[in-house]
Amino acid sequence: MLNDHAKLMQAVMVSGEIIGRKKLQKMIYIAKKVAFPFQERFQFHFYGPYSEELTLRVEELCNMGFLNEVKEKKGGYFQYRYTLTEPGKEFLSLNEVDMPFLQDCLVDMNEQNARFLELVSTVLYFDNLSKEEVAGKVFTLKASQRYTEAEIDEAYQYIESLKRKIQ
């Protein structure tokens, strides 16, 4: 009952604070692809893999008072910060979620910037393609981000480092 909500709350709790909706989306997607049992379904959108279900669940958790969302003006757009509230912590204590190694992975991802996580998640989204084809996809679909070959290599290395954390 409300297990999927609890998993997201756990993710925010172990991360401390997540800054940016894009970052939150990419962190959960990467965690799901690497091994963790998040249920939200993702599709490819402007910034890479995106889940409407995740957006909805986060909004619900904010409405329920379990997540705190702070909206800040940042240049020409708004940015959002997410933390777990006290009632959220209480809920989580009644609905335990067992996801070993999650903290280690999410804390690491949280230290990366959203642009890099967008690249990592895009690489993971096309994991059925060869590295060359993935690079082609990145250069076509993400032309505005101007990723380099070196960054793509770094994304592959980063994915491997995450996988090692859960072994």
Next chain:
Amino acid sequence: MAYSAEKLSEEKVFKDPVHRYVHVRDLAIWDLIGTKEFQRLRRIKQLGTTFLTFHGAEHSRFNHSLGVYEIVRRIIDDVFAGRPEWNDDDRLLTLCAALLHDLGHGPFSHSFEKVFDFDHEEFTRQIILGNTEVNNVLLRVGPDFPKKVAEVIAKTSEKKLVVSMISSQIDADRMDYLQRDAYFTGVSYGQFDMERILRVMRPREDQVVIKKSGMHAVEDYIMSRYQMYWQVYFHPVSRSAEVILTKILHRAKQLFEENYTFKYEPIHFTSIFNEKVTLEDYVKLDESVILYYFQIWQEESDPVLSDLCRRFVNRNLFKFVEFDPAKEYKKLAELGSLFKKAGLDPEYYLVVDSSSDLPYDFYRPGEEEERLPIHLLMQNGELRELSRESEIVDAISGKRRTDHKLYYPADFVLDDSTKKNVKKQIRALLEL
């Protein structure tokens, strides 16, 4: 003549209750319709469990897929053809993607995907790219044609205009399902002037835009979408049937994992339960297979599986009360322990189900909303986002509506022949 350009000697037509006729002239489209993977869609209902609420809703994904194809065909042949922004080399690609966009849907997709962590889009990709009849037809167009079709459906194609015709906030998919689902459920919502919308659509580099003069028809389309979601798609009785269906699949999987001996071996499910499902196994699944198992599982010795199957087959569904997770999560935990005391596993018999819809969203730069808005083409050639021009759309833009319900078996809770005191406490908490 190249296969991509080959036409049938005579146009074929399918009678259709929504579009009157679906017209097929391209040989490749005709061949795709004849493949076994496309024919399988006849055995998958478009609206899953909704037929238990609206008895007419027995139409299939086959009907809908033909409908989406027909709308796209009309847009291309009647509106876009000859316009400089439209590249007619993309015509067959767009038609194939429209026809095949739902190819990977499984039986009762929503529940299946939830329980077994399937992704119908991934199966669509596999059917198009794998060793299938569909793939053989597409390969006759060109060696990389299957890949191009799969990319349009997955929205990873660089052809943004083509993608937007099949998947955007005003696309052929939605325009077909709103009208078709309204027709088959018998509701009067879901009606809008599609002919008008098609006439005012214009191709642009990245998306389809709508001439300003068609704004009121688009307003009608957005409002009918809103009504259909709350009156049909999220109907609480259909959701109750879906809750039970999901729980049946959960239970069968759990029993399999616990080495329970089924009276009749569930061979169609074995690879799914083992999480080793192949494409071949997947395309064998349709709703007739699933309903066959639900019939025979009524005789299983496991009381939960047999009871849930009897409920689904005989439409003895769960009842519901409104539920506010933020205020009532402690009550939910309390109810859970009372259900256990009364002899029912709350994991299967006490279920929170949530529905939510965002009728229209505008683009907010820098945010992760990622929905391409509808753009109006003004007389001076400028593009204006719909909600900036339409007060009606502005009123509902970006406003999400969510609804939570708590489902439970009323017959059990109201039966005082056993555990009378516990059930009394349950009824008090449920405010019955």
